[in-house]
Amino acid sequence: MATIPLAVHFDGDFVLKLLPADSEHTMDELAAAAAQNSVGVHVPDQPGRTLRVRRQGDARPFERASTVAAAGLGPTECVEVYFE
Secondary structure, three states, X not given: OOEEEEEEEEOOOOOOEEEEEEOOOEHHHHHHXXXXXXXXXXXXXOOOOOEEEEEOOOOXXXXXXXXXXXXXXXXXXXXXXXXX
């Protein structure tokens, strides 16, 4: 386990946030951690919709069970989190 600081842009939020992510966290866990900093603060909740994570600029999201390490995300790399 290693901590990897990621820049996170949550869709609809105007603030890019630095999030300490564990290398073994799944994308679902990463999305949940990012949501704690944005949903209900700058972004309205959307119950029943799934959170997804993708590398900034990519069209397709990571697999939900993929880990931060398996995705090859490096320090301060930017990911986008959004409701699907």
